[in-house]
Amino acid sequence: MDELMQKKRILITGSNGFLGQKLTDLMVLSGAYELCCTSQSANKNPNQKGYRFEQINLLDFDKIAALIEDFKPSHIIHTAAITSVEVCEQQADLCQQINVDAVDFIASICKKNQIHFTFLSTDFVFDGKNGPYDELAEPQPCNAYGQSKWAAEQKIQAHAGSYAILRTILVYGIIADQNRSNLVLWAKNKLSQGEAIQVVDDQWRMPTWVDDLAKACILAVEKNAEGIFHIAGEQMFSILEAVYEVADFWQLDKSLISSIHAKELGQAENRPQKTGFILTKAKQELGFIPTGFRASLPYIQEQMTTLNR
Template identity: 40%
Template sequence: MTKILVTGANGLLGQKLIKLYSDRANVDVIATGKGEDRNPSGTHTYKELDITSKDEVLKVLGDLVPDVVINTAAMTHVDQCELDPVSCHQLNVAAVSHLIVACEKAGAFLIHLSTDFIFDGKDGPYREEDLPNPLSKYAESKLESEQLLKDSGLKYAIVRTMLVYGVVHDMSRSNIVLWVKKSLEEKKQIKVVNDQWRTPTLAEDLAKGCALIAQKRAEGVFHISGKDMLSPYDMATATADFFGLDRSLIEEVDGSIFTQPAKRPARTGFILDKAKKELGYEPVTFNEGLAILKSQLDHV
């Protein structure tokens, strides 16, 4: 029996991991997060945990002694990180240093989530070994957390991902697909940028990628995302077409019309060769992802 502890278990990726592991008899999964458990009741156990508290992290991991820790907790709102760098550092850097210490004591393998934003977007799509050049406080904090792991003596994996979309069962989380769908259903006009490029990631694919790493104890850096290179405008029109909504409500704009505190990289996207070869990772297409999302919305 493998004991896997998930931080940030109330978030989109956290909930997908808890669901994925709920069907596996050989895994004892412990969900942790701030506040009460927002996952559907199932085979997991839940423990409140504030990962910015070193004492809490040491106590919880010391009591539970997990084999694998998957750290999905982070401050991911890019502009909020720019405006509140202290909180950003606490959650994205200091908390990771607490987890490293606790994992060393427990003998646990740590899987840590990072981001495409560590790159400046001039040369995308990117391989794992390409040189980072962060443009924002958020990106700097995630790169710093990566370095903490590389400098530690811990067995670890870093999972970089981007633009994750999907459905949580209580609809407490939104993302670009759900925002576009809801706006168009309400006949609202929306402006969507056409000058940024990403490989958007279905949350289920990201959870599968993390689970493959956990199963193989695969060490190092892995790029885990979708396979299609799309702009947010491409994603919005594909969403409109898939759900039979009025795409004329979507106005194609460039990023210069938005005043945002944090800079965004123009063109990221990932080359997935390493994850495919070493993990057997195979993501769905964006349209297949929309079909999965639709089937889940039908059951919410």
């Protein structure tokens, strides 16, 4: 059989997103996949070779169905979503359509065509009162975003055939499209410019390196993983502690950092206080190996240096 015919055929939605771009780059680099990427806007990934790109609105179900029929993926990795807590609260109908209805539609197509479906979810399906959580913990979202992701998970479990749901936490790192920011880059850039920043000191997370999350998606594909998996870093930090780590690594002025309580930002009720994941299942069943937060920073610096050459 021709080598190309043996390659898994992967459709990535939301390929302009932070994870979507990293996943595209890793899969292209591996040379092991036939890849089709989709996003609502034109391709923003500086790396535009080695895969097919289609600009498609996630709510254009006819075009989504036609693309799946044409490309015939063996696997779909669905990263597309509205992830802003505030946008999900302010635009409830759009949140429902993008984060739930579109997921349900794609999941149903996957079942009909025996396509493995990998879905990205969030720690925000939990209220943050009993973290860290394992996969059997009962979701209790405290905001519209978390509610939409939990609703989507339930649709997948009801209507998808073969699926893996990967929940993750506070994703950080760097990709070639340096317009995409996150906690680490935000803190580094602000402090490097001598700007004072306020950082929440009473919310706790286990930050996830985007490279690790992308590799977890690939593991889910390779193993045709089934069920829910928790993917995150292994270390729990307050948001403030994580920013101090960034300042320490890049030798930036920590006196520019001041703490603030979530309540002062209006985030005490609509953000979980302490999440975190128990990673045993992902380690044992996927072979997931998380990179420590501190250990990831030299890699990020190396990636920055390479991108800026």
